[in-house]
Amino acid sequence: MTTAAVDPGLLERGGVALDVDGPRATIWLSRPEALNAQTPATWEALRTIGEALSDEVRAVVVRGEGRAFSAGLDRRFFWAREVDGMPGIAGIAELPDGDADAVIAGFQAGFSWLRHPARVTVAAVQGHAIGAxxxxxxxxxxxVVADDVQFCMAEATLGIVPDLGGTHPLVHAVGYARAVEICLTGRRVGAxxxxxxxxxxxxxxxxxxxAEVDALVSxxxxxPPGAGAETHALLARVADGLDPAAALAAERAAQxxxxxxxxxGEG
Structure with a gap:
């Protein structure tokens, strides 16, 4: 296994580890002692990984070390102006609108690349997967989840909103009504x-x-890479709202x- 060209210091600060093995990359949240709680440095590390992975990587697995996937935002950042040189919630609130928007957009970039159709991405989730x-x-x-999984969108119950790109895929996955109920009640969703x-x-x-995740990724x-990428891109465009006629045209062009x-002879 090799590591992509990402600053090891950045990965360490973000509590993230990366392994690349040919067409597969595995990203680990690596703070098991803190239930893999995330910080702005985590999101910076994730964004940098997305930028650094080569075109050879066609599948990415995201997982957490230890007994939890991730317990959400590190509690030190709740209502703090700054922690370890990174902005907390209170610090963001004090920024001018444009600056605050740019900060949050930077956080979101750590997540959004995982939905790019250039790669298929799989979350291997066990234990708590809360908030972030x-x-x-x-x-x-x-x-793919373990039977002990506990999903929870806790943000609204804490007085904030999910702002790391979670609302769109949640509604697509479970429907509007169930997404509203999950987010506003903050209840746990089991396996x-x-x-x-x-x-x-x-x-x-x-x-x-x-073993289940390994078999799925295989x-x-x-x-063939070209066929897989084109098919994935077609499905992603439909999921993003492509109408039936446009989907037919996209299929013709891809084919x-x-x-x-x-x-x-290019495969």
Whole structure:
């Protein structure tokens, strides 16, 4: 395994680890002693990883070390102006509108690249996935969960809103009504419900999570790279609201690109 060209100091500050093995990358939230609580440095590290991964990487797995995926935002940042040189909630609130918007947009960039159709992304989730942890799992294309998973969108109950890109994929995954109920009540969603409502692809015992994710990623990487990428991009555009006629046109264009590529011997 190798590591992409990302500053090791940045990864350490963000509590993130990265392994790259050919077409597969694995991102670990690596603060198990803090239940992988996230900080702005975590989001900076995630954004930098997204920028640094080579085109060879076609699948990304996101997971947490230890017994939790992520317990959400590090509590030190709640209502603090600054922690470890990074802005807390109170510090952001004091900024002019444009500056505050830019800061939050920078945080979101750590998550949004995970939905780019250039790669398929899988969240392997066990234990708590709360707040920012839930939103990080939602940023991925697919979620495989352990049977002890506890999803929770706690932001509204704390007086804030989910602002790391979680609202759009949550509504798409579970529907508007259930998303409203999950977000406003802040209740926990376990493995059985997560699968039943479309939030998770499947649930397995904790001991089987690694093998299940490995098998899924191998299957996702099985198609030729060009065909896989084109198909993923088609589905992503439909999920983003492409109308039926435009989807048909997109299919025709993608197929023509594939046929010409195959005719040219490019695979």
């Amino acid at each position: 942890g839930f939103q990080l799992a939602l940023a991925c294309d697919l979620r 059985e419900e997560a699968v039943a409502c479309g939030l998770a692809l499947r649930a397995v015992p904790v001991a089987e999570l690694d 299957a996702l990487l099985a198609p 023509l690109r594939r046929l010409r590529s195959l005719a040219a």
